[in-house]
Amino acid sequence: MPWPPRSIACDSPKSSARSPATTPSSWPSPTRRGSAPYGHASRQSRRATRRIPTGARIRTMYWADELAARVSGPQVVNDSKTPSGTVHVGSLRGPVIHDAITRALRARGIPVEFRYGVEDLDAMDAQALLTPDAVERYMGVPLSRVPAPEGSDAPNYARHFVGTLFFPTFARLGIRPEFYWLSEIYPTGKMDPFIRTALDKAQLIRDLYVRVSNVERPSGWLPIQVICEACGRIGTTLADDWDGSTVHYRCLPDYVTWAKGCGHEGRIAPFGGAAKMPFNVEWAAKWSLMGITIEGCGKDLATKGGSRDRSEAISREIFDREPPINVMYEFLNVGGKKMSTSKGRGAAAHAVAASIPGDVLRFLFLRPRPNQAIDFDPAGTDAIPRLHDEYDRISAATAGATVRGELPADHDRLHFYSQVADGSAEAAKVTAAAWRPAFGQLALLLQLPGVDATARAAAEKGTPLTAPEQAELTERVDAVTHWLADYAPDEAKIAVRDELPVDLVAQLSGEERAWLLNLADRVDAARAAGTPLETGEAWQGLIFSAAKEGGLQPVRAFASLYAAFLGRTNGPRAGWLLAALAPSFITERLRSAAAVAGVAA
């Protein structure tokens, strides 16, 4: 990965110190018109938003377009991730949101860079993910220096979880930022000017922590985390003296509870990768270094007096630069609860991305406004089918069809940003008009043996599928298969009961039971006459002629079949279902169902 990209001007603290006040247009800087309508805007600033003349119109725009309309000049969008372990689906919200912002800017003709950073110099603090002996050895060590789990080809822990598992899902979702790793940036020396400034202004930073967040640092605390020369840990060291070229530090056994320092004490020049700035200082330094103008963050960081506030204050007061525009985004919860890999709640990002089509997964994150929590509970629910249905509905509306129900503001923009393919709005409209099978119907279909999904789809559509439609069908078949295997509730699963579902069958009318008996006789007769009964068509014909003969409405006939075989009142095409069963089993089941004493007259 080339660094730095030529197009990005790297502001050193020195140059940025004189530029913002005097020549604000000489660098990419967030240009604000009014206050943010999202993020942690205060009530007062919301009032201000409503007062601007275009307010009423702006508020009907899709949120990403709204943001893009507020800025001018080249923009740098940034997002980042600390790779402390398995990344769950919720972590995809940031990348998807930043990607949508990037596309919204580009759609308005605004030059934009999209970067994604990995904080792989941060200390390992996720004990649960290490083997017991590794805990003692690696807790507190920079993630880029912790070995990858057993069996991984990745060079280290961070590369394994983020590089080989998380990033590939980016590609699947059409998200293509320029990736960078902090473990590669520090050694280049690009961070050194910021480190020097931070150390020179250590007292100001300590004061700022108290003022903004009410956080008191130990006396002599310096905004630098040295990598211990003896044990390699970064989470356990405390630096307490800066002489203008080196810092004195100690690696303390009890500085943090989750890792034990080795006791080493020394003095080192904290440059070129020997040390890193603490998170908040580093964040602000990155904004300056890369000229970042837009960067959202999760609500955990965006709380008042929290991490984001500290970094913004540091950016303004230490590095003398206006911080980027923030877009605070809420989390994705599972069943109203926070995702927790350790508690088995919430699946890994790469697993979910593999089982839900990219367009639909993007749609999940882009449908609600960023500051709205998403509740996504796929296990044992119809959440995934409903998500597909809603995607189909918005697609249909985008294609110009009239749909039921209310539509969100600018639904065609929502559809546009949901596309994995990063194409034009016109191309997205063409995609929207494509034929796609309803998730639920596909779920029934795929539970029948020997079904050709493509043929069935073409039959339903009326004409052969186009190549894109075939591709989407394949993707959706895959999604349905995953859903049935991992998430679908039992009601959605079609299974022939081993035992006769007596309760349901008892509710059939005498007429219906008589019909079942008649069908059994006809099956025997057909077999005796040598009539072939291998195909679904043949069985379907037999069912209908038997129903006609008995004077029974077909819908009742089918319902009683479903009751007898599946224990439910509906199901897949009955002829094809029976064709998959042994004829002797069928006649036996029909007769035993007919023999049940009914509760209905």
Next chain:
RNA sequence: GGGCCGGUAGCUCAGUGGUAGAGCAGGGGUCUUUUAAACCCUUGGUCGCGGGUUCGAACCCCGCCCGGCUCACCA
């Protein structure tokens, strides 16, 4: 304790000043090939509570109640 989000039909949710909506579920009906089908009709709501602004409030303002997440140690 601070912050953010939410509370609208049985369920899931849309709807940011102009007669309360959709899907599913429930009830009824149509269809001689049925697909968690389709189509038609239908039941169901003090829009969390109380004030205020307005000719008019689910929507704006103030104050509460409830739920969730989050921060206050680290990132």
